[in-house]
Amino acid sequence: MNKRALKDLLYEQVARIGKATSSPKRLELLEILAQGEKTVDVLAAEANIDIKLASAHLKVLKEARLVEARREGRFIIYRLSGSDVSNLWVNLRTVAEEHLVELKVAMDQIFSTPEKLDPQTRRGLLDKARRGDVVVLDVRPSDEYANGHLPYARSMPLAEIKKRLAELPTDKEIVAYCRGPFCMLSAEAVQLLREHGYQANKVADGLPEWLAAGLPIETGES
């Protein structure tokens, strides 16, 4: 076999990863899976697509070895095949945010106050959380919190906030986060909290971004 054919083979393999990440739906599935393992029906519901279609996309991701599946009873549970896949998602999204004007514009329209974090402010948030100067609030579903969350974060899924308002302090800043910059849960949480007189803000980071920045996380129930 000649040199060119061999080279072509190498790039073709990398292109398998590129192809797997070339569909919006598959990217959304990857982001959801970056929060923890999920069954097909949960993934389909979260991504708002038909189960059959979700299954087809998951098959593509599996063939590219970006996800793995295992059966548990009647359900098949998918998970990312490594933390490097989560990092790749963050990397792709970051490049898109950096270079695609259309994405910047869309983000500005959706999220009035962008709260991007740089390494320094991430550390700062960590320190303030440790000292108890802010309450870090994880508003994702509780299974995602259990799978991994920011240090010192408390779990309060968006759907439960209204009933559990009393648990939150009114004299401290509350910092809400969810799945990442594209997730709208924290924005809704902030709106709800502010309406009830709390000092609430959101940060764009989710677990994948935190991990990609090389920062530590915690796991386990609240």
Place this chain on the structure above:
Amino acid sequence: MNKRALKDLLYEQVARIGKATSSPKRLELLEILAQGEKTVDVLAAEANIDIKLASAHLKVLKEARLVEARREGRFIIYRLSGSDVSNLWVNLRTVAEEHLVELKVAMDQIFSTPEKLDPQTRRGLLDKARRGDVVVLDVRPSDEYANGHLPYARSMPLAEIKKRLAELPTDKEIVAYCRGPFCMLSAEAVQLLREHGYQANKVADGLPEWLAAGLPIETGES
């Protein structure tokens, strides 16, 4: 506009980056551009494709804002639109190397002695190069060397090595590198050097990998 439509818009934008990296040829073009800016005909020659096809692929990369173009006389010069694009290429290739067995097998077939570098050995190489314990040899074309090279590296393009053998020491280890793990220049250089009695080895790293690892580089002619 409803929430779902807005979300779809976000993922669609990221998918533009994925789509741009879903073709082997485009990935090869990105890797070449990660060594420095190039004209279309040089890119086409390096990637072994027709100029028209190269132009078409470059157009796709440009629409995804991964590359930029400027005209200089009769030539149009393309360059990556940021160092994050170079990092993305490294990230994609690394994920592929990690998860795709087919790629591992192909790499083993082509490169008999894989010389992957971890952060520690990279630092070690840097130290040895500084002390002069090894000669780091950049065997890429000289314009790529001028655009950026590993610290303390000497430029000796593959095509010139035979004539310039006398410049190299026989009592020191020579470490050759080129464009990255997929590039065959350094492997050929090592073979040539060994045939002439030199102690030569190669490392998989190229400039993009070195930069992605957060290590410093040098620029300028030799």
Place this chain on the structure above:
DNA sequence: CTAACATTCTAACGATGTTTAGAATGTAGA
């Protein structure tokens, strides 16, 4: 064993991407 259920497989459609060749554009130099 049967029914209910989650998921995948198969087949089909239109939409999109890759590649090639020929025409068109824009620049440099005579």
Place this chain on the structure above:
DNA sequence: TCTACATTCTAAACATCGTTAGAATGTTAG
């Protein structure tokens, strides 16, 4: 202005992908 040249644009053939619906598979509970 005319010619040579690098590059892009256009059109067309062909392959691949996304999506949908219906059939098939494998598992659990009765």
